[in-house]
Amino acid sequence: MSYWASHAWLGAHVEPGVLLDVTEGRISAVRVGVGTPPRGATVLRGLTLPGLANTHSHAFHRALRATVQVGSGTFWTWRETMYQAASRLTPDTYYDLARAVYAEMALAGITAVGEFHYLHHAPGGAPYDNPNAMGEALIAAAAEAGIRITLLDTAYLAAGFGQPPNPSQLRFSDTTADAWAERASLLKDSDHALIGAAVHSVRAVPAAQLGTVAAWAEERRAPLHVHLSEQTAENDACQAAHGRTPTRLLADHGVLGPRTTGIHNTHLTDEDIELLGSSGTGTCMCPTTERDLADGIGPAAALQGAGSPLSLGSDSHAVIDLFEEARAMELDERLRTHIRGHWTAGALLRAASADGHAALGRPDAGVLEPGASADFTTIALDTVRTAGPAPRLGAETAVFAASAADVRHTVVAGRHLVRDGRHTLIEDVPAALASAVAALHR
Structure with a gap:
């Protein structure tokens, strides 16, 4: 399984065209300079960060x-x-x-x-x-x-x-x-x-x-x-x-x-x-x-x-x-x-x-490196909050402009959990929240 990120923050700087290979829930390889997504790779457009x-x-x-x-x-x-x-x-x-x-x-x-x-x-x-x-x-x-x-x-x-x-x-x-x-x-x-x-x-x-x-x-x-x-x-x-x-x-x-x-x-x-x-x-x-x-x-x-x-x-x-x-x-x-x-x-x-x-006792997470847990997230770089700055300033955009509303993808242990801003396991999260909260206020 592979994920192709149009841009990814690798800890020191933002790289364009990053391929993350995933094996058994872990990142097995990180390849930079991959200009186009290889066949079969899941495409993550925006800025990919560690989970x-x-x-x-x-x-x-x-x-x-x-x-x-x-x-x-x-x-x-x-x-x-x-x-x-x-x-x-x-x-x-x-x-x-x-x-x-x-x-x-x-x-x-x-x-x-x-x-x-x-x-x-x-x-x-x-x-x-x-x-x-x-x-x-x-x-x-x-x-x-x-x-x-x-x-x-x-x-x-x-x-x-x-x-x-x-x-x-x-x-x-x-x-x-x-x-x-x-x-x-x-x-x-x-x-x-x-x-x-x-x-x-x-x-x-x-x-x-x-x-x-x-x-x-x-x-x-x-x-x-x-x-x-x-x-x-x-x-x-x-x-x-x-x-x-x-x-x-x-x-x-x-x-x-x-x-x-x-x-x-x-x-x-x-x-x-x-x-x-x-x-x-x-x-x-x-x-x-x-x-x-x-x-x-x-x-x-x-x-x-x-x-x-x-x-x-x-x-x-x-x-x-x-x-x-x-x-x-x-x-x-x-x-x-x-x-x-x-x-x-x-x-x-x-x-x-x-x-x-x-x-939290997980020193193998939080980085995009071989051997780390395959947990990462992608924010859009084309919303009203994030559009404009150069992608190389992605870290600054994420911290000083982005919000949770800009998250488009979340991957946990290699599983595509949030895809295009929608949770893949729970169809309607707002409705689930509203129902659960209402039950405590009746």
């Missing part, structure tokens, strides 16, 4: 889109609306919603998602007969939508420092980290799904139990993610309870390291930045959510300079558009510093692809 990685997702938050834009408030008032949506989900309705959300991601050029999953049990906290019914619904939904998933099964044990879960949080909690580990251990990797771990936050996992989650991930050499310093209130509460920042608390309990990714990393001290960078802990920025929730602008440039790899996520799915996330990271930094050009377009695309896949 995008959505490093941080809460699939059920998609049901909040527009609903939470009514009126004003804070992160904490937004959270109450989120709890209401969570209370209505069952394994079946979660499958329906996630299947549609993951299909929306495929249409946006995303080939792998990191699902930060903490909605484990039935309302009231009682386990389902299958204790992983909700997580397995997400894994099945990703398979039906055709994308890869890293299920980041999340320990969420407390409402705050020294506080038991509130009624809305009971279905999130396994009571102890040991009980969480026992349940999470029943989940297994598959061809399209990897199992990782997450600490919801330092306020939601007691300090004495952080090491249990970290050890579980270390034993499996699995990704470990954590919401970190998203809110100043979290920092203040951690200082009051432990006399240190959340980052220092995580470091003291063995949570930081190269397989760990901090989500948001917004309100950090200089020491926090050094701890994250020197340990190789990654940073996932979610700019569209961070601005939607009025969280603030995190020190992404300083973190990367200290040694923290950057990735991107759509988090609450205010929009699902990794080009917008990449663009926003640069433009937010410009607003904060009054200086332009903190990252090249290529560096931002790497955050949206290779570095995101690495954060």
Whole structure:
């Protein structure tokens, strides 16, 4: 099987006429300077990029889109609306919603998602007969939508420092980290799904139990993610309870390291930045959510300079558009510093692809090279947003002008998942989304 790209970004520059040979779901050869498509090759007109990685997702938050834009408030008032949506989900309705959300991601050029999953049990906290019914619904939904998933099964044990879960949080909690580990251990990797771990936050996992989650991930050499310093209130509460920042608390309990990714990393001290960078802990920025929730602008440039790899996520799915996330990271930094050009377009695309896949435990994805997973996406270069610039400026066009609406093709493991802007497995994605969301608002 071969795909001929009229133009492809190969990591350093854009090449015209690139032939990608695919064997058993992997790129077996990359040939440049192929002026016309060979017979039998599938033609991808536009700019072909490595498949995008959505490093941080809460699939059920998609049901909040527009609903939470009514009126004003804070992160904490937004959270109450989120709890209401969570209370209505069952394994079946979660499958329906996630299947549609993951299909929306495929249409946006995303080939792998990191699902930060903490909605484990039935309302009231009682386990389902299958204790992983909700997580397995997400894994099945990703398979039906055709994308890869890293299920980041999340320990969420407390409402705050020294506080038991509130009624809305009971279905999130396994009571102890040991009980969480026992349940999470029943989940297994598959061809399209990897199992990782997450600490919801330092306020939601007691300090004495952080090491249990970290050890579980270390034993499996699995990704470990954590919401970190998203809110100043979290920092203040951690200082009051432990006399240190959340980052220092995580470091003291063995949570930081190269397989760990901090989500948001917004309100950090200089020491926090050094701890994250020197340990190789990654940073996932979610700019569209961070601005939607009025969280603030995190020190992404300083973190990367200290040694923290950057990735991107759509988090609450205010929009699902990794080009917008990449663009926003640069433009937010410009607003904060009054200086332009903190990252090249290529560096931002790497955050949206290779570095995101690495954060999800897939270091063999996110590049158009022999041996890599055959996961790639193509944006049109002839829309009202992308027409005009020379194709050699394709990386700049993708980051600073394109949107998810410009995606024309998405290929996962060599399978042509999105063809000419249409999902090949789910005929009507908007209708599937509308139906799944409506079911949660009845």
